[in-house]
Amino acid sequence: MEDYTFPSWIYLAVLTVFVGGATKKILASHLSPTPVMVAWLGVTVLVERLWAICIPALLVLVLLGFVCCLYAAVRTRPSSRLPAEGKAVFITGCDSGFGNATARHLDVLGFEVFATVLDLSGEGARALQKNCSNRLTLLQVDITEPQQVNQALMETKAKLGLKGLWALVNNAGVCVNFGDTELSLMSNFRGCMEVNFFGTLSITKTFLPLLRHSKGRIITISSPAGDQSFPCLSAYGASKAALNLLFNTLRHELAPWGVQVSIILPSSYKTGHSSNQAYWEEQHRTLLQTLPKSLLEDYGEDYLSETMELFHSYARQANPDLSPVVNTIVEALLTPQPQPHYFAGTGVGLMYFIHSYLPFSLSQRFLQKLFLKKKLPPRALREKSSLELNLYNNNNNNEENDGSNNNKAMVHI
Template sequence: MDDYALSFWIYMGVMSVFIGSTLKKFLASHVSAVPSLVAWLGATLLVERLCAMCMPAVLALVAFCATCWLYSLLAAPSPVLPVEGKAVLITGCDSGFGLATAQRLDAMGFQVFATVLDADGEGAKLLRNICSPRLTLLQVDITQPQQVQQALINTKAKLGMKGLWALVNNAGVCVNFGDAELSLMSNYRGCMEVNFFGTVCITKTFLPLLRQNKGRIVTISSPSGEQPFPCLASYGASKAALNLFINTIRHELEPWGVKVSTIFPSAFKTGQSSNTEYWEKKYQHLLQNLSPSLLEEYGEDYVMETKDLFQKHAKTAKEDLSPVVNTIVKALLSPQPQVRYYSGPGVGLMYFIYSYFPLSISDKFLQKLFLKKKVIPRALRKQNELNHIKDNNNDIISNNNNVTSKME
């Protein structure tokens, strides 16, 4: 009995490691590693059947797992392309991912063209102070075609006969605040102007230089462009439009040898997200511009809770931007870059649930993950109160009728 129990626990332990490794591989790479995932699952089932038929197969399974583990330790790292002679244009380098990426690529030896909104801002000053003379700052508002064209002229003058190796589409804004009905039309237009039209403009403008070098386009998108995050309608819609554009040109540019990748980060502290004053201004601006009837139906406390939840979510976001910067570097230097990258804690699990679970479960997961709202709109509260009073009255009438019937 003891021998059987020992064999059973060895079997369970090894199978747990094996299946856990399979799930970890799947969550880390999602769609990009489907063939290898199928192979892992097939091997798991095969070994499981062998173990079920005869316990000595457990020893074979242990040996197999040990071999796989040793191979993963000793296997050569994935090859990367050389950095020398490669030029990269990065948009939105005033702060966040753009600023961090510009610093990293410059330190690696890339010739970096970093676009900023404010050439005298803190981000621009930092890049001037710590980066090499190879880095070129370009003051560009990507929503202004004239400025984008001037950036192309300046970039060509610096590159000479060289083409551009890569464009990193990082510039973006999230001016969304509140439910879709409460979001101002200026929010929708603001997000579309920067996240979609601006990115389309700069991508189209620099494509001739990228085609010349058979280069890369790397775009920072957002899971909210594919999943229905509460209170992110305008931002998510702009990213959804961007995703479709990028996927379309990915097919169209394949004959030219230009490789296109999209990165979907989890929550990180970027831009004004951790600025309390920023959220307060957004809140006051929304209150001043909402129609009185709409504000009456939702209630000021409902809007205030949304603001507080956005602030709370921003505080829990990761400060270390290196996971996204590392992913950008992979997309730039991998001989065969992935079409999609998922960067940051939890994003792989989120996509797994969204892709393979019923909508009822994935929707609840997103609501719990992002904004856990407790306050309901004022009009619904009043309706619930009326229904409650009505139900109580019905109960009283029903009880009176029962008493009358008994007396009769």
């Protein structure tokens, strides 16, 4: 037994570091603990078998299983919610999608809602006016226009009076293109950054004095595309990556003021232009007309068309039920201690688990299979492969012919 004393202490130290590191990462990312704990339990058994010391693996499994169950019970325990009555919430991008659905639901719950739209005479604005109470105020705001943002601040302050603003929900956002980075126009990158990043930054900075005064909350709808490299979404993903970093930084800076910052990461839902086929076909035609001829020849029009069709197919499969995201926003608004990050929708937690814990090559392959299952290579690569195949076949034929001629010569001799 004395021979095993020192290795067992090393083993316990290593195991403690591994389990502690896993637990810390779970707590930081707010992933569901079950798949992570299962993985670490498997590692524990493997290490136990390989290290061949006297600590029984069963004891370790029981201990970690108990910790897992305890942690899951604490997380799933129903927590008390704050009352909604009397709380004012400012929401951007309420013409459609998450913003429109959230504004209606918050109005039902008793919030005082300030909902911004791009078009006061549009269908979404009319629906809000018709279906919501007089607690809801519609404001026409383009978040990329500083004058409109400042005007919205003045109107909000005038209506609130001495009552503070409880929360800002940054929902407005756009995805103005799809396709390979080389094929994306610079205007597409600027368009995404202007709305998703600079517009959101502008509205947040403008309303921060109200939020600091009330020790309120900032809730931002972002995207997993800001953390993971989805193919053909570089312009959109880059703007969301900047957004994620911005609000993760703000979380630290605003903590002394009592302002809590949360980011919501939804899965795929039918919102905005995502399922509008006519809009994306128009974008596709514009891309074909503006691309340099050399690029179009290298990639091929059929390659671009396949990308568009795959994007449409993915959008058609998106979830039309927006309630998981709406309910997550409500949770972030009313829970006494909101989380830094929320995953809203099926599969997002699994996606982040694969991204966080599996090798990079596997996570990249998973994203390629999950998002766009492209089968057609660019035209230049197809022609190159075809040329190499022809050269290979010609060389084989020449070698066979040479061999046949030599055999004939040998017979003749």
